[in-house]
Amino acid sequence: QQPVQSPQAVILREGEDAVINCSSSKALYSVHWYRQKHGEAPVFLMILLKGGEQKGHDKISASFNEKKQQSSLYLTASQLSYSGTYFCGTLNAGNMLTFGGGTRLMVKP
């Protein structure tokens, strides 16, 4: 069963913040976040392993609440280059990555 992402789409102005959520009905071992630009392959952003873990890369960070089986991706002071579709992937015990439906993010000048 694939994780559920919300919102499905968001439009931002440069410099604004956004939060993308990912939730699963199954126990999670880890959460993987990817960004995919149109016509390109998904690019790895970060992986979260432990309950409550938070990570950051530049102005993109994420949290993982293992008990709630939820993860959130935070985009701060968005840039035009942040535009794309963001996918969360959840890993099961067998190393099978299941992706959510994606969140389409558009950053406008």
Add this chain to the structure above:
Amino acid sequence: DAGVTQSPTHLIKTRGQQVTLRCSPKSGHDTVSWYQQALGQGPQFIFQYYEEEERQRGNFPDRFSGHQFPNYSSELNVNALLLGDSALYLCASSYPGQVAGNTIYFGEGSWLTVV
């Protein structure tokens, strides 16, 4: 350090034909997974190969088969192509061990169009 490489990048096939897609994993990686991504959707797991054996399989028919070679490269074969098989096929590689913590890297994909 070469990443995950896939070939061909684009191809067009006719319904009923067969297709073979190829993948070379990232250096140091020995696990290869294949995903199908239809337009506007997230990647869907097809199967995973490790030590030349299929280790896990998603909800795909037997028309989808694969192989892993001793050098860890892999092939995806699809027989009796249907229009609905048109999609981006992604290969991903990783290194087992602490499975949950392993980064999974994707290749640029093979765009398959079935007409």
